[in-house]
Amino acid sequence: MTAPESIHTHLPYAKEDFVSGQDVRWCPGCGDYAILSVMQRTLAQFTTPRENHVFISGIGCASRFPYYMNTYGFHTIHGRAPAIATGLKCARPDLTVWVVTGDGDGLSIGGNHLIHCMRRNVDLNIILVNNQIYGLTKGQYSPTSEKGKITKSSPYGTIDYPINPLCVAIAAEGSADILVIGTTNDPATPYVWAVALADQLENGHLVTYEGEGHTAYTTGNPCVQDVVDSFFIDDVVPDADPMC
Numbered sequence: 295m296t297a298p299e300s301i302h303t304h305l306p307y308a309k310e311d312f313v314s315g316q317d318v319r320w321c322p323g324c325g326d327y328a329i330l331s332v333m334q335r336t337l338a339q340f341t342t343p344r345e346n347h348v349f350i351s352g353i354g355c356a357s358r359f360p361y362y363m364n365t366y367g368f369h370t371i372h373g374r375a376p377a378i379a380t381g382l383k384c385a386r387p388d389l390t391v392w393v394v395t396g397d398g399d400g401l402s403i404g405g406n407h408l409i410h411c412m413r414r415n416v417d418l419n420i421i422l423v424n425n426q427i428y429g430l431t432k433g434q435y436s437p438t439s440e441k442g443k444i445t446k447s448s449p450y451g452t453i454d455y456p457i458n459p460l461c462v463a464i465a466a467e468g469s470a471d472i473l474v475i476g477t478t479n480d481p482a483t484p485y486v487w488a489v490a491l492a493d494q495l496e497n498g499h500l501v502t503y504e505g506e507g508h509t510a511y512t513t514g515n516p517c518v519q520d521v522v523d524s525f526f527i528d529d530v531v532p533d534a535d536p537m538c
């Protein structure tokens with residue numbers, strides 16, 4: 295079916311075209327703001343019609359992403375965004391399908407889904423927002439938490455070694471293009487790596503944009519849960535998501 299002419303009349307886009315009317319419910323200082331802003335700015339530079347972008351997420355703070363993008367989107371089930379995105383991409387290969395997941399959502403409960411999604415290589419774009427903690431549920435350690443990390447669920451420090459998300463992607467052999475963004479938990483520097491993310495999206499993603507394959511990004515994302523006991527009172531952390 296040919297798309298009606300009228301849907302293309304907004305091109306070229308401005309960042310504001312991708313900003314939804316939803317109130318953003320992340321904590322002050324959350325790194326997710328920077329990722330959202332960069333994503334909105336970057337998609338405005340693509341010629342892909344806005345209505346052809348679909349953001350699919352699981353559960354977690356990062357997974358609130360689709361609410362804030364003025365695109366199609368689906369806030370789905372914990373860890374299952376890869377499965378739903380795979381189904382959509384298979385049914386509608388003309389769409390540009392983004393998965394936004396967290397380190398808990400993507401590597402704990404959804405670990406198997408993520409691996410097999412990458413292995414199947416159905417040309418999704420995955421943003422794994424790696425804040426090295428479970429943010430939404432108020433600060434339990436995650437698979438990417440550094441060894442020895444003291445959290446509410448590991449008061450004596452974790453004993454596990456962390457997973458490297460990009461090693462998982464490489465092991466799944468699903469990707470022709472794996473782009474790495476350095477991680478940092480320094481709350482003072484979210485924009486340093488946000489700029490790097492924009493650079494990767496613009497310079498890396500565009501190169502592979504029309505092609506087959508699977509592009510995995512990993513971003514570092516400061517979470518106030520890491521410093522919640524010393525800098526923040528629990529009241530600043532948003533109420534639990536009704537879906538969690």
Ligand SMILES: Cc1ncc(C[n+]2csc(CCOP(=O)(O)OP(=O)(O)O)c2C)c(N)n1
Nearest residue numbers: 354355356372396397398399428429430538
């Ligand atoms: C089946 C199920 N188990 C556990 C939960 C609780 N839960 C909600 S979000 C979450 C982890 C979120 O961590 P992450 O994916 O790292 O996202 P963040 O909030 O840090 O962005 C958990 C364990 C749930 N909603 N459903």
Ligand code: SF4
Nearest residue numbers: 321324355429517518
């Ligand atoms: S708990 Fe962490 S990840 Fe969640 S909104 Fe707050 S700062 Fe962001």
